[in-house]
Amino acid sequence: MAATLPVVEQFHSLQGEGAHAGRSAFFIRLASCKVRCSWCDTKDSWSEDNFPKETVLNLSRSVANARLNGAEFVVITGGEPLHHNLNPLCNKIREITTTKENKSIPIHLETSGVDQISGNPNWITLSPKKHAPPCIQLIKACQELKVVIHEKDDLAFAEKIANKTRKFKSPLFFLQPGWNNETGRKLAYEYVKSNPKWRLSMQTHKWLKVL
Ligand code: SF4
Numbered sequence: 001m002a003a004t005l006p007v008v009e010q011f012h013s014l015q016g017e018g019a020h021a022g023r024s025a026f027f028i029r030l031a032s033c034k035v036r037c038s039w040c041d042t043k044d045s046w047s048e049d050n051f052p053k054e055t056v057l058n059l060s061r062s063v064a065n066a067r068l069n070g071a072e073f074v075v076i077t078g079g080e081p082l083h084h085n086l087n088p089l090c091n092k093i094r095e096i097t098t099t100k101e102n103k104s105i106p107i108h109l110e111t112s113g114v115d116q117i118s119g120n121p122n123w124i125t126l127s128p129k130k131h132a133p134p135c136i137q138l139i140k141a142c143q144e145l146k147v148v149i150h151e152k153d154d155l156a157f158a159e160k161i162a163n164k165t166r167k168f169k170s171p172l173f174f175l176q177p178g179w180n181n182e183t184g185r186k187l188a189y190e191y192v193k194s195n196p197k198w199r200l201s202m203q204t205h206k207w208l209k210v211l
Pocket residue numbers: 033034035036037039040041042043045078079080112129
């Protein structure tokens with residue numbers, strides 16, 4: 001039987017957040033999340049029952065097509081994408097997007113880090129949550145640490161996880177204010193000003209009113 005995954009949406013847009021903000025990317029948003037953050041802005045993605053299953057072949061063809069139209073990388077997000085085994089999807093994306101002229105398209109993953117890695121992504125954005133801390137494998141492997149800030153305690157949590165990552169290889173550090181959260185905006189702004197190892201990440205796709 002063909003490998004399938006529950007898909008909330010797939011679309012070609014610009015990456016809005018973090019180190020790759022402003023770049024053309026194809027997004028695959030997978031359903032299912034047991035992390036259940038109270039402030040989650042994609043609660044509809046928590047249950048996979050509400051979404052159609054797509055074959056990894058069709059998803060990979062969409063990625064290849066988006067690449068022809070300018071996408072520089074694919075972002076697998078959620079929900080919590082690592083609730084699924086991503087090996088079949090990532091293997092197929094690599095197979096379909098590798099040509100004589102081009103290497104396979106880079107695969108980026110956005111995860112809370114509660115599960116083990118699959119899919120061998122080229123870039124991992126770890127977005128850890130206080131109530132569901134990430135596993136050590138993700139702390140070791142991430143290229144980017146992005147912590148959402150709503151209240152003062154979130155800054156202490158951000159530093160705690162940053163210190164753990166430094167024992168391995170130090171990723172890029174981002175603080176991202178919660179959407180429509182004035183306290184988070186002020187806290188992140190002031191903190192980055194006086195702690196320059198951190199950078200500010202804004203959800204520019206929301207300001208631009210694009211997906
Ligand atoms: S991990 Fe992400 S998708 Fe899951 S509840 Fe938290 S913010 Fe929402």
